[in-house]
Amino acid sequence: MxxxxxxxxxxxxxxxxxxxxxxxxxxxxxxxxxxxxxxxxxxxxxxxxxxxxxxxxxxxxxxxxxxxxxxxxxxxxxxxxxxxxxxxxxxxxADDPTTQHKTALYWEGDNEERVSLSYKELQQEVDAFAHGLEQLGIEQGDIITLYMPMIKETLIAMLAVSKIGAIICPIFSGYKADAIATRVSASGSRVLITADGFYRRGKTVKMKQEADEAAKQCRNLEHIVVVRRTSEEIPWNKEKDISYHSLLKENKPYSPKAMKAxxxxxxxxxxxxxxxxxxxxxxxxxxxxxxxxxxxxxxxxxxxxxxxxxxxxxxxxxxxxxxxxxxxxxxxxxxxxxxxxxxxxxxxxxxxxxxxxxxxxxxxxxxxxxxxxxxxxxxxxxxxxxxxxxxxxxxxxxxxxxxxxxxxxxxxxxxxxxxxxxxxxxxxxxxxxxxxxxxxxxxxxxxxxxxxxxxxxxxxxxxxxxxxxxxxxxxxxxxxxxxxxxxxxxxxxxxxxxxxxxxxxxxxxxxxxxxxxRSDDVLNVAGKRLGPAEVESVLVGHEAVTEAGVIGVPHDVKGEEPVSFVVLNHDVEPTEALMVELKEYLIYKLGKALAPRKVFAVSDLPKTRNAKVMRRAIKAAYLNQPAGDLSALENSYTLKEIQNIGTTQLSKK
Structure with a gap:
């Protein structure tokens, strides 16, 4: 049960x-x-x-x-x-009179700017951009990389690329140049669609600069199509850069290519x-x-x-x-x-x-x-x-x-x-x-x-x-x-x-x-399998804890031991007495054999922008090991704090 x-x-x-x-x-x-x-x-x-x-x-x-x-x-x-x-x-x-005026998209900006498009209005913008892509020389089967914030032009581009039979490759809007270049080069993408930037928490996040740095590493990249979202000054390469709006000149219907299933x-x-x-x-x-x-x-x-x-x-x-x-x-x-x-x-x-x-x-x-x-x-x-x-x-x-x-x-x-x-x-x-x-x-x-x-x-x-x-x-x-x-x-x-x-x-x-x-996150503690979410649920159940992340690290006797990291409520101090209390709480809930004996308070856990805790990043930082691809990480500053904790623990051995 x-x-x-x-x-x-x-x-x-x-x-x-x-x-x-x-x-x-x-x-x-x-x-x-x-x-x-x-x-x-x-x-x-x-x-x-x-x-x-x-x-x-x-x-x-x-x-x-x-x-x-x-x-x-x-x-x-x-x-x-x-x-x-x-x-x-x-x-x-859009072609059905009973649905064409229904809203397809509601968009809201960081600054509360709002736009809505009906299916018919969205179709007209998509068709115009589809014609523009064809005039740019994009053909069926070409891969188009989309390095864009969540704005209406992102949706328009996605649908237009599909209409002409090309392949869309959406990538995370928070990537830096190397991560962009890795994906553009690996895909053989000829065109990168991006924005000058976007707004996040009232500040401007610059995208075009990252795109330009990435382009230097990508021999296959022919064009960068730029949407003006922030209207800030940006560098412009006349040979490679193309204004998004310059591709919207042909305002006539576009029939989608018939593609094999x-x-x-x-x-x-x-x-x-x-x-x-x-x-x-x-x-x-x-x-x-x-x-x-x-x-x-x-x-x-x-x-x-x-x-x-x-x-x-x-x-x-x-x-x-x-x-x-x-x-x-x-x-x-x-x-x-x-x-x-x-x-x-x-x-x-x-x-x-x-x-x-x-x-x-x-x-x-x-x-x-x-x-x-x-x-x-x-x-x-x-x-x-x-x-x-x-x-x-x-x-x-x-x-x-x-x-x-x-x-x-x-x-x-x-x-x-x-x-x-x-x-x-x-x-x-x-x-x-x-x-x-x-x-x-x-x-x-x-x-x-x-x-x-x-x-x-x-x-x-x-x-x-x-x-x-x-x-x-x-x-x-x-x-x-x-x-x-x-x-x-x-x-x-x-x-x-x-x-x-x-x-x-x-x-x-x-x-x-x-x-x-994830099965590759599961801990094997003295022959007993322990999912990190089981331990995290116990910790979050404590009134002092807001978030928790649990990893497994090598142990001479048990094979692996669980190590816990907690984010405390804003009004709670990370005292030694509280850490002892949390360890005892874990023993009470999980039993002595499985309960982590190491619990550390941190200011935040490493997460992607989509709010997924990246446990492998925690583990790599704690053990001071290579972490692999961390390009989707939103708050990389958290890793230094965890790394310092790991270094301190290692020095005690």
Whole structure:
């Protein structure tokens, strides 16, 4: 049995009004377990039904749903079909008189500047930029790198690149020159689209300078297209630099190129544990359909809804927001700023102002908002919220309960959502036809044939093991760009024809799943496996602690020992007595054998801008070892503090 009781139970009327239930019912199913069983027994049936219920439109109908002639590692979906993601995300709605004036995009800047575009208005801007890209010499199959903040031109560029049949490569807006150059060079990108800068917490973040430094390292780069966001003075290379607005001269319709279903439309890099990022390839009939399916059928996003995910376009949840939202005909909110600037209620203010129905956050973001208290929430009408979605990392119970009680008024379901860039969306979720517990996931999503394996490939129940997938799914990556061996080594080298996802998971007898962390983060303490999230949840449960990060370090006797880092509440002093209290608290909760004996207070934990704690960065700093790719790190100054702690500990030995 799970340690949690159900916090949210769907009433019969609301359950029967969900898209998932109505779809299941139309296919002859009353219960989710029966439906999911059928969805993995016949995956071709499932995904054919999925594209039908989503209303996906084809230029040419496919001949076959799934071709596995190249092996399970290389599925080809909807073979013979022709499609374009820009048509399904934009033109389909813009050309329909009943939807063309509906808002496609709400945008808000750091300075509270606001813009909205209808589907028709967005189409006109996308078409103009598509013509401009063609005049620039961009051809089908070319890779275009997008180094952009969350502004409206970012969305316009993404859709325009797809329209002309090129491949978009969105990268993190906070990257410095070397990280940009690594990705531009590896992809062979001919064009980099960027901005002069953007605003963050009232200050200007310069982008063009980083782009120029990166360009010096990239022989393949021919053009830098620049959007003027801040209008500050920037260096200008007449031979290479092109104004974004100079490419918008042709104001006439542009017909999207008919692409084969398995043609690539997006290359998105993920940071690896080594210095070499992984270039993940996605197709026109892959990522967009999986994102739209999870958002529409899983999260119950409908045409009349508005979805806002706090994200960056270089993280997969950025494209998820775009395609998950627009393929369902909903409105999306893009936000340049930060959730607690200029005031701590910025996030709740936006939910209120835009009548957001679906809000996407991360656990770390909520932990950071908790310190501001609940009065800021109570100042706003959040009654539009129908669902809060959470992804990025495992939850701790206290922040989950805080969010559910104070933001969701104990009525709004929290859709825990876990998958990855290579998945195009989720593996596990909280489907709205089953009760939801804190922290856990209540089901695998439709079509995701999952299991939990031990080291010998045997299924586990009520024990922690490797999360695996036994069949392919729509949205599964086409592989890593120019690195097939790494793709196979990453996901396929543990068990024969089984995808090993890298998450450490347990499932209880009631079918609730708990993720305890990445399997490469899991500690082995004297032969006992311990997920860092288990220890972090205990620490965050203490009234003095706001955040926690736990790593495993070598130990002569135990093999590994856990070391904890905590961020304390702003009014709490890191006294020696408090550290002793926290250690005793850990022993009380975890037992002496597993409880960390080292607990250190730090000012902050190293995080990405998407608020994911980077444990490997903590470990590398503490042990004074190379950390690999840290280009997505938002607050690198935290590493020096951790490194100093590690150096002090080493000197005591």
């Amino acid at each position: 799970s340690e949690f009781e159900a916090a949210w139970i769907p009433d019969e009327e609301s359950m029967k009004n969900t898209r998932l239930y109505q779809w299941m019912k139309s296919l002859g199913f009353d219960h989710y377990d029966e439906f999911h069983r059928q969805s993995i027994q016949d995956i071709e049936w499932l995904w054919e039904q999925a594209v039908s219920v989503l209303g996906v439109e084809w230029y040419k109908e496919y001949d076959q749903v799934l071709d596995l002639s190249k092996g399970i590692q290389y599925p080809e979906w909807f073979t013979g079909g022709e499609i374009n993601v820009a048509h399904n995300a934009l033109d389909k709605w 398995n043609d690539e439309f997006m290359l998105i890099y993920t940071s690896g544990t080594t210095g070499k990022p992984k270039g993940v390839l996605h197709t026109h009939s892959g990522f967009p359909i999986k994102a739209a399916f999870d958002a529409g059928i899983g999260m119950d996003l409908k045409k009349e809804d508005t979805i806002f995910w706090y994200t960056d376009m270089g993280w997969m949840m950025g494209p998820f927001l775009v395609y998950g939202g627009l393929l369902n005909g909903a409105s999306i909110v893009m936000f340049e700023g930060t959730p607690d600037y200029k005031t701590p209620d910025r996030l709740w203010k936006m939910v209120d102002y835009y009548n957001v129905t679906h809000l996407g956050i991360s656990p770390t973001l909520i932990r950071s908002m908790m310190k501001h208290g609940t009065d800021w929430i109570n100042n706003h009408d959040l009654s539009s919220l129908q669902l809060i979605a959470s992804t990025g990392e495992p939850w701790n119970p206290e922040p989950w309960k805080w969010l559910f009680k104070h933001v969701g008024r104990s009525k709004v379901p929290i859709f825990n959502y876990s998958g990855g860039t290579e998945i195009s969306g989720g593996i596990l979720g909280n489907v709205l036809v089953r009760p939801i517990q804190p922290v856990t996931f209540n089901a695998p999503l439709p079509g995701m044939d999952i299991d939990v394996y031990d080291e010998n490939g045997c299924s586990l129940a009520d024990e922690v093991g490797e999360l695996v997938l036994k069949q392919p799914w729509v949205g599964m990556t086409k592989g890593f760009l120019n690195d097939d061996q790494r793709y196979r080594d990453t996901y396929w080298n543990r068990y024969e024809d089984i995808w090993v996802h890298g998450d450490w998971v347990a499932v209880d007898q009631d079918g609730y799943y708990t993720i305890t962390g």
